[in-house]
Amino acid sequence: MIRAFIALPLPAEIRSQLAVTQFLLPLPRPVPPANMHVTLAFLGEVPEAVLEEADTAFAALRAAPLTLSVSGLGVFGGEKPRNVHASLAPSPALDHLQGRIVQAARRAGIRVAGRRFVPHVTLGRMSPGQVGAHELAKAFGEIGAVASPPFTVAEFALYRSILRADGPVYDVLAEYPLGG
Numbered sequence: 820m821i822r823a824f825i826a827l828p829l830p831a832e833i834r835s836q837l838a839v840t841q842f843l844l845p846l847p848r849p850v851p852p853a854n855m856h857v858t859l860a861f862l863g864e865v866p867e868a869v870l871e872e873a874d875t876a877f878a879a880l881r882a883a884p885l886t887l888s889v890s891g892l893g894v895f896g897g898e899k900p901r902n903v904h905a906s907l908a909p910s911p912a913l914d915h916l917q918g919r920i921v922q923a924a925r926r927a928g929i930r931v932a933g934r935r936f937v938p939h940v941t942l943g944r945m946s947p948g949q950v951g952a953h954e955l956a957k958a959f960g961e962i963g964a965v966a967s968p969p970f971t972v973a974e975f976a977l978y979r980s981i982l983r984a985d986g987p988v989y990d991v992l993a994e995y996p997l998g999g
């Protein structure tokens with residue numbers, strides 16, 4: 820079994836910009852900038868043969884490169900925050916590609932949760948309640964508007980996640996060019 824997910828890699832400039840933002844936030848477990856990504860589909864623990872079939876389906880998807888931008892900060896977990904992230908500006912092209920990826924994964928036999936897609940880059944994780952919602956809201960207010968210039972993403976990728984005590988380790992298993 821391989822714990823896997825599909826995500827968009829981010830340009831180094833954007834990861835550096837978000838690394839600066841991380842320093843201004845109370846984040847018990849910040850995501851190392853090298854690990855920052857936009858998850859499109861969390862595949863979970865998948866048998867290797869199934870992942871190979873999904874890989875073929877992902878490789879057959881054709882889509883244009885995406886133009887994206889960071890457009891704010893957000894929290895998952897409400898009053899008991901567990902995830903602090905940078906939000907992406909709405910992109911119908913991204914939503915469309917994400918839907919096709921989920922469809923391809925399901926056709927290959929992977930059970931992908933039917934959650935609404937909220938495009939984001941996780942900046943840090945925390946145990947629920949470890950950092951107060953109020954404390955985060957205050958930090959957001961002090962930081963002010965967080966926005967990036969538009970950037971292009973010309974591939975999506977299949978990642979393996981290995982869970983370690985000091986945080987997950989990600990490896991790129993396959994890359995799928997957009998617009999190639």
Ligand code: 2AM
Nearest residue numbers: 824856857858860861902940941980987
């Ligand atoms: P997150 O950034 O919002 O936490 C690899 O674990 C990626 O898959 C993470 O970026 C994570 O999103 C996402 N993911 C979605 N559902 C997940 C789950 N049930 N367990 C672990 N990661 C999940």
